[in-house]
Amino acid sequence: MSLKNCHNFSDFRKLAKRKLPSPIFHYIDGAADDEVTYARNTSAFDDVDLVPNVLRGVENVDLSTTIFGKKLDLPFYLAPTALQRLFHYDGERAVGKAAQKFNTMFGVSALATVSVEEISSMIDTPKMFQFYFHKDRGLNTSCLERAKAAKFDVMALTVDTITGGNRERDLRTGFTSPPKLTLASLFSFATKPMWGINYLTKGKFELPHIQDHLEAGTSTNTSIGNYFSTMLDQSMNWKDAEKLCAQWGGHFALKGVMSVEDAKRAVDIGCTGIMVSNHGGRQLDGSRSPFDQLAEIVDAVGDKLDVICEGGIHRGTHMLKALSLGAKACSGGRLYLYALAAAGQAGVERALGQYKAELERDMKLMGCTKISELSRKNLRFRK
């Protein structure tokens, strides 16, 4: 199997599974507890069907959308994900360049393996910095100021990782960052020599945004769940979020809002966007899927801030369904991570090209030429 055989999400997933040592593959692929929410994130889209219109003259389709004051050529962007150089040695460099090529937004995690400065010197496409509220206030200020100086356009505060989710696949494989060889994982690393060679020879593994502040940053092997539970400030509250929003002074979003009440409150503290998200099913299993909850959120706050649907998206039609319900844009992590693991920048570009082709094709089949033409009239829910 090679890149040219990858035609969709699950093809890229298969190729990634071949290329990655199993603890790393399962870190991406896994979710919390019984992974009920993870599965629902995608299957939720099947409860609603698209209803096309015909004879509309659709030779030119415009997929562009504007969020956080920035015009993107696509109605979706690349959600921030941690540790990308574990998945491919080019990591954020590959993903950033691919985002630039398609002129969409690139989300950079606080736990990124390439610095905001380098990313910003490399690409000029819109950029979002994803912020974790650490106990270490010096670290928080440093992240904020560096992202500001690097001219990032949006700050997104993650609010659904107050404590680490119960990712049982990581418990079984012994996944840590940086990877630690255990007896159980040794075999897996040994059978994927290319990953190992690239990991060891293509530059040291670093977490440039946090490593100066934390011992746990790079030198100690830690699991992500453990990192959330020990390093992040569990007392984080609405005042803290409001202060950060003011301190940032630009477009500010809360990532992981699920309740209508919280969405309204996000408006009150000055947010310009929210990501309706359950962290890809990796935190609270049994929690609601973004698409199931989307309509309620849009009805409550859709005219006051940008509502972004994040989670479970595998297809252009999934995006069209979310946009029809009123989301301003979609985003995803696994959406491009398997492609990154499969083939670096070329992989991400191939994946983005396919989503774009699907969107164009599906818009034409729907009888729409602009994203703004999508509405709930295009949808029927099965009861």
Next chain:
Amino acid sequence: MSLEDNFNFEDFRRVAKKKLPAPIFHYIDGGSDDEVTLKRNTESFSKCDLIPNILASVGEPDLSTEVLGSKIDMPLFLSPVAMQRLFHHEGDKASARAAEKFGTFYSMSTMATSSIEEIANTASGPKMFQIYIHKTQGLTDNLIDRCKSSGFNAMCLTVDTIVAGNRERDHKWGFTTPPKLTLKSLMSFATHPMWTINYLAHEKFQLPNVSNFVKKSSSIAKGVMEYINEQYDPAMSWNDAEYCIKRWGGPFALKGVMSIEDAKRAIDIGASAIMLSNHGGRQLDGSRAPFDQLEKIVDAVGGKIEIILDGGVRRGTHVLKALSLGATACSFGKGFLFALSAGGQKGVEMMLQRMRDELRRDMILLGKKKVSDLNKDNIAFRD
């Protein structure tokens, strides 16, 4: 595989299957008829989703709750289960000590393999006694009076076992108590020598709570179903239940109430709680799952009587869903029995530890400080 490698119910079930002779494993694992209700008990939790609140600065959540007159440290306790010494040679003593360690209820079955007095001397945590009304006159009074003088805290009367359910796996495997060697089961006992050695090397299998009254109870090998049909009084009525409540004079639950009408009647006769249960899917197959019925029961009798949800609970999030709908607490049988089979007292402790960790983590992720903060707003049902 050490006990620490068991992260959830399924893990413990797998180990128990390895350790137990097949007739015994299937006695625990099986339900009645086609096991439709057994399956639905757990599935029913997936028809609704939790909706977290963010930025709630939860800190350390308080998992304690008050049920049946006792304050317990977590909203989940051990259901009464018969013949625990068959599953591990430590039997009821193991479950009672583990429950004590976690500050929650241990429940003793009338058909326990330890005596009321023995357990009272073993563990000082909250204890409930589960009573079956036998045809034999005097046994009921005897049991109630012994529980009283031994300091048991609560009592429940099982009302869903008027006749035995059709447990076809037991027919197939020839399950009897005490275990009888048949040609069919011989292989299975022979291939689990550790279980057999422990079973034979430790104290004699008996049913000390009833042995003085029911001659057949421990000397003659017989199926549980045969025992139930011979010994339990099928004429048991509301008057008998009321009699038990009066004679006991303390916190009292009816175990196996499913209809609204019966729940209301439980209040009338002075019960302090109902256990919403179908006996773990082991009695009437095709009957409703406790979680499916919970909302209606809460609407009818919530606030007037405590509602304990018993059936299908495998995860912390299942407990939180039940509490959000208005249950006072949950209990489980299979949930701790496989852990008991896998590792005796240490196994049960590990399972309770896992459940407490999940409850704590999930409360934090839900943004709730104490269990009384849970309510219907945390939950959305899918249409």
